[in-house]
Amino acid sequence: MSLVELSGAPVVTDTEPTAQDTPRSARRGEARAPRVRIVRRALHGVLLLDKPIGLSSNDALQKAKWLLRAEKAGHTGTLDPLATGLLPLCFGAATKFSQVSLEADKGYRATLRLGQRTASADAETPVTEERPVTCTRADIERVCAAYTGPIDQMPPMHSALKHQGKALYEYARAGQTIERVARRVTLHTIDIVSWQDERLVIDVHCSKGTYIRTLADDIGQALGCGAHLSALRRICSGPLTLAGSTTLAALEAMSEEQRAALLLPVDVLLADWPTVSLRADEAARFLSGMRRLVSLPDAAHVRVYGPDERTFLGSAHIEAGELIADRLLSPPEVQAMAPA
Incomplete structure (x- = not known):
């Protein structure tokens, strides 16, 4: 038996009438053309998706679920629409173990724009403050080292955390500030990948719940020039990496059998x-x-x-x-x- 149990059930489609074949009354809105009905199937496994920029994690999940005709699916940790990279999707029995990936340490490649601060600490909102960049590489190394280890981090207002049933970003967009409590997170490593003028690229390996844009703002403040997160890419989640991942565009171009063959065994979530x-x-x-x-x-x-x-x-x-x-x-x- 293969890793993925294919039901073999066909996708049921109803022929949509043309305008010439449709009665005049139907064309006036009295009747509607039949809708396409998708026959779902039981699939079990994990798909490593390379999420594109501009798409929410849930939108990416629903698209993949539709392409695979899966009965049950869930993702293992939200990526903001402006972020790209690894989004493990769990299908069927794998959803029972999705919490393991949610709790796992994460790895990110973050691009910081030095010299500019924004209200959201990322590129989603306009620049609110500009300062010259006068730091040296030694300054950057010192600041990154200072933020390595356990730290208390204040969740940003532009986040999905809830207050009285509403996401904090809803209050932020309305110009309101809600009192928040700092959370203990751990930055295991912060490595400088490259630095040129106002562009600083770092790799961050951290515990769950770490806000990289808050880290970007903190690093900028410590350097004296300010900074915001201009790009973010998740490169690992626990034992899972981008190796072997696929994009939605590639998935869409595949046959149904090829899509199903990409599913990894459920236990990859517990590989370590x-x-x-x-x-x-x-x-x-x-x-x-x-x-x-x-x-x-x-x-x-x-x-x-x-x-x-x-x-x-x-x-x-x-x-x-x-x-x-x-x-x-x-x-x-x-x-x-x-x-x-």
Whole structure:
């Protein structure tokens, strides 16, 4: 059986009448041409999408879901419309483990425009302040080093965080400022990729919830010239990278079989977790939610497989010699994704 279980169900389309074939009453609006109906199918896996600029993460998800005719899908972390890069899309059973990718560390390539500040700290709003750029590379290295490690970061007003049911950016667009609480995030590394005049490119490896445009503004302030984020590209999320990713344009040009073949196994979301393999009888009990005795040290996260070490069953943790299920695949899902 292949990784992706293709149902083989056709896309059902109704022939749309031409103006010549349509009764006069229908052309006046009394009747409408039949709409195209898409037959959805159960697909399980992860698609590494290289999101284009100008499109929201949800719009990109819905487009890919439509192209694949998938029944169930979700993404694993929002990218702003002005950002590009890695957007892992989860289909079917993979949605059960999307939280793992949401919680994972992220990697970004950020382009900063030194000497200019904006209200949103990115290129979405007009420049509000300009200052000359007089810093040296040593100054940039010192400031980047100062922001490496755990820091308290204030969420920007131009963000999707909610206050009394409304996104903060809605208040910001109305000229209102809402009191916010700083959040602890971790900047693991900040590497200078290139610097020329007002253009500074850095690679940032950080914990979830880090606002790169806030970091850009902070770096600019520390350098004394101000800055804003002019471009952002996500290059990794946990163990997933842009390698093997596809674009919506490429996806649209493919056949349905080629699109489905791009789906990676569900367990790629947990690729950096240790593994546990169970005998066939133990695997069946584990899938029913029963705890199993194992001679393994405690572990907060493990991925669990059947006896062939290829049949993914779900995630678990080990405590006091017991394997305790966290998220399980259903037997039909296991069968649909079983290796050939």
